[in-house]
Amino acid sequence: MSAIEPAFVSAEDEWSPLRSVIVGRAEDSAFPSEPEHMMAATMPSEHLLRFKPLSPFPPAILARAQEELDNLADVMRKEGIRVYRPNKVNWLKMQGYTGAMPRDGLMTVGSALIEAPFSWRCRRHEITLAYSEILSELGSSNSGVTICRAPLITGEDTLYHGMLGKSRTNGNIPTSRWSINNSRPAFDAADFMRFGKVVIGQLSHVTNRRGVEYLRAVVPEGYTVEILETTDEHAMHIDATLLPLRKGLMVYQPERVSEHELRQHEVFHDWELLACPITPEPRQPPSPPMYMCSPWLMLNALSLDEKRVLVEANDKEFAAWLTTLGMEPIMVPFGHVNSIGGSFHCATVDLVRSGAKD
Incomplete structure (x- = not known):
């Protein structure tokens, strides 16, 4: 790989050779705390009691997660990739969540960082x-x-207003498929992926239509934003539903989206679209609990280029299948980062991919 690029931003897909990246930090992360209906819609039911204010992740898990993120940064640097790291923040003290998942909050589209x-x-x-x-x-x-x-x-944030109604028998019930209303723009960047000049995204419990309209208004000229219809009742982030490995080849989660729906988007008309044939099993101890994600986090891999892809060290069957597709998996331990809410795609923001036009 060539020498490290100067500081700039240029990326318009998920697979061109990665040159510059942000890798997150895990220290002092805490369980997110939002209204009960939001947590119930998006988090595994067996862990819901942990999602309350001032609830830290277990220190041993955070220490190991930080080691995994530091190792990921080292892996990137050894490949000649420029690595940025965020500030260390005491998220528990700030009543926040984490610095480990930068993909949720930042998205590169061409020469814009949104x-x-x-x-x-x-x-x-x-x-x-x-x-x-x-x-x-x-x-x-x-x-x-x-x-x-x-x-x-x-002033007051009205995004949750009117999202619960009263049932005569069951108390509070959601009044909509989603947990937020449309009173202001809202989205997580991880609900979108780049396919050249087309950005594909989804509506979800954290992304509303006004958020999509806002994104359409700020992407650089020449880019479009299209919405994929998914069937995921717990939709939050599209990067465990779609895994574009290289140009023309994508794996998708068949319980959440169909090939028919994908084919409605012109950008996929000549792509090979593969339903993932492997159903991931829940990880068992000594692996740490998956507090925030389903086993389909397996699809939250990260292509370094059109050959090499980062895969979590436990996902050996998935990695073996990827080799049959001509990919070269790089197995990296990431189970403790998985535990606090994401995998390689979530924990990074690609700033420069060399296939993008400056």
Whole structure:
């Protein structure tokens, strides 16, 4: 791989050779705390009692997660990839969540780095606290980078208003398929993926239609945003539903989206679309609990280029199948990062992929 690139932003797909990346940090992460109906809609039921204010993740899990993230950064550097790391933040003290999942809050589209207008209140200051120094460096690099900061929320946030009704028999019940209304723009960047000039995303419990409209307004000229119809009742982040491995080849989670629906989008008309044939099993001890994710986090892999893909060290059957597709899996331990809410795609933001046009 060539020498490290100067500081700039340029990426328009998920598979071109990775040159520059943000890798998250796990220290002092805490369970997110949002209204009960949001947590019930998005989190595994067996762990719901942990999602309350000032509830830290177990220290031993965080220590191992930080080691895994540091190792991932080292793996990237050895490949000649420029690595940025966020500030260390005491998320428990700040009543926040984590700095380990930068993909949720930042998205590169061409030469723009777009900050997500989070729906979760506990994440409202996440980018400012952890990533402002990175954004300042990139924005002052005289390389044509556009930094799109999320709109400020002033006064009361009304995103949850009216989202629960009363049932005569069961108490509070959701009044909508989703856990947020449309009173302001909201999305998580991890609900979107880049396929050249087309960005594919989904509506979810954290992404609303006004959020999609906002994203359409801020992406660079020439890019479009299209919405994929999924059947996932717990939808939150599309990167465990779609896994584009290289141009023209994508794996998808067949319980959440169909090939027929994917084919409705012109960008996929000549792609090989493969339903994942492996149903992942829940991890058993001594693996740490999956507090926030389903076993389908297996699909949250990360292509370093059109051959090499990062795969969690436990997902050996999945890795073996990927080799039959011509991919070269790089097995990296990441189970403790998985435990606190994501895998390789979640824990990174690709700033430069060399296939993108500057």
